[in-house]
Amino acid sequence: MSKLTDLPKRILIGRALRSDKLGETLLPKRIALPVFASDPLSSVAYAPGEVLLVLSIAGVSAYHFSPWIAVAVVVLMFTVVASYRQNVRAYPSGGGDYEVATTNLGPKSGLTVASALLVDYVLTVAVSISSGVENLGSAIPFVIEHKTLCAIGAIVLLTLMNLRGVKESGKLFAIPTYLFVAGVFLMILWGAFRGVILGDAMHAPTSDLEIKPEHEGLAGFALVFLLLRAFSSGCAALTGVEAISNGVPAFRKPKSKNAATTLAMMGLLAVTMFCGIIGLALATDVKMAENPAVDLIRDGVPVGAGFTQDPVIAQVAEAVFGHGSFLFMVLAAATALVLFLAANTAYNGFPLLGSILAQDRYLPRQLHTRGDRLAFSNGIVLLAGAAILLVWVYGADSTRLIQLYIVGVFVSFTLSQTGMVRHWNRLLADERDQAKRRHMIRSRAINAFGAFFCGMVLVIVLATKFTHGAWVALLGMVIFYGTMTAIRKHYDRVAAEIAADETPTDESVRPSRVHAIVLVSKLHRPTLRALAYAKLIRADHLEALSISVDPDETKALREDWERRAINVPLKILDSPYREVTRPVIEYVKGLRRQSPRDVVSVYIPEYVVGHWYEHLLHNQSALRLKGRLLFTPGVMVTSVPYQLQSSEAAKKRARKRADWSAPGSVRRGPVERRHKESNRKEPNRKEPNRKG
8 A cells, every 4th residue: 555655756756855854945045035035926816807807887987097906006015025024134033923923922823823824815716716717718718618626726726736845845936937928028017018108099999899887986985995805905915915924934144134035026017017917907998897798798789698898907917918918928828827826825835834723733733743855744735635635625716816815915914014013012112223123113103004004994894795705715815714713722721631740640650459350252372462462471360252243163162272272261252243342342341440540451363464455354353453443441452463474474565665766766676775884894994004
């Protein structure tokens, strides 16, 4: 079974890495940028479209508000980036928002932040992959026709890439991310040159369409509410900013400085691309609608269900570069690919946060350990499973999924920045150096403004998106919070129960006697080995126990026992209902009732087989018995293995695998073997005589 699973595992994720190779997986800034910032960089592919989709409710006339919404998003982006630069310097351990909130606001706030981030990471994968499929579908119709299946396939592929390790996957992600950034900047510059210098008239594919407004002539509170909703949708451009603060340990030294620099680079690139695409969308007369089949009008008639509404970035690229042109195809491919890879932000953030939470006993301990490739494999697989479920439920529809989005992000933003304000207040109370105090006061002002602004955005998001799907994200946060609280209570309860007392207790006092029982079904080699081992232990009382299910077999067993003159008393229990487990359990409990201070030690002979299918044919009664006996106080269970020939064959196969050399290692031999050979040769090495 091990061979069957190990070979595909090595092919898919590569050879296992030693723990001391962890330092080799640390990232330079040029790799860290696409690894940790691909989410906010790629969000410019769908965030501008979400703004226009919401504004289209009031018709094309509302589009002239989009530059002001873009300015508000830019101010928010710079505020959040400046705030998180303070975070990575103050808390470089990788706990990010969770550590900041827990340390400064208490465990409940920290757990709230953790719940929000875990939900948001799952949504990041679902939204990014779904949007990538839709962008790729603008060039390849097959993809959009089977977008749910394609989205799930992309998640599986991305999961395998991340299981190979951060550094290897980071190199793969760098090329498409930088290609996407370069393509968007080229599109913005070429579009500006054509429009401003050459005076060309650029038209998007939807420029000749009209929008049927759902609510015409909005004014007053209704208009303000619409603009706030459009702003909250545009805030999707900020998702993933916090991943850098969670991933500081993955940076090369100096970690905090490199992380802060990467944050600044990410913020500058993201806002420039976001504003550029919004500007070109207005210049090329892009039209977007939440229900395009009905709300987009051509020659006075709705375009119908057969119409495919391409994303804003695809329409702008077609207007600037020309439909089917080389640059258009390159940018479409790069956009789709970088949206797939944007989910990598979550693949780095979710497992790392899960590991920290597991260390704090809020999640299962399995999430704390690294896998073969020094990645948090269990966390990666858990994230992939949750994202696949969301994509399947919502049909890989990014417009529906994005309504669930960004709630968790702004919960964590707000609590994190509030915690940073408390952090600086605590340090200022003890600091006397004026230069350091001025630096702390400036940092506190940045974090205070960030907390206020993010809190205001959180209220806007909840007010404008709650009925559109944000309640699902809140429900997910509540579920995560309740689950993690329950897990922590369980671990605390177990720790309290197993803690060693200072004074002697029943567990530490030596039992008065040991009553040993060897379970016997037939008199064969495994039974004889178990009897011999039990005699070696020298228990106070030793007996063999058999359950009579078939009278003929029981009679044969008794006769064989007497013929061999085995000097261990054989006790046979009748079982009229042909049960094996219940009579043994009742007999053991009866012994415990008679002598509560005695320990009952049960020895179970077991076959050791070499093939997985043989396990189905043996040891089933032993497994059931062990499972029941483990719940019986004062009972010790010992398995006495007997290796069958198939297990010996399995050992030989395992030995062959251990001696197997990877391709290319034959020339110099495996490292361990070379080391041993050099040690063997060392004693025979003689210094040459140096006479004269």
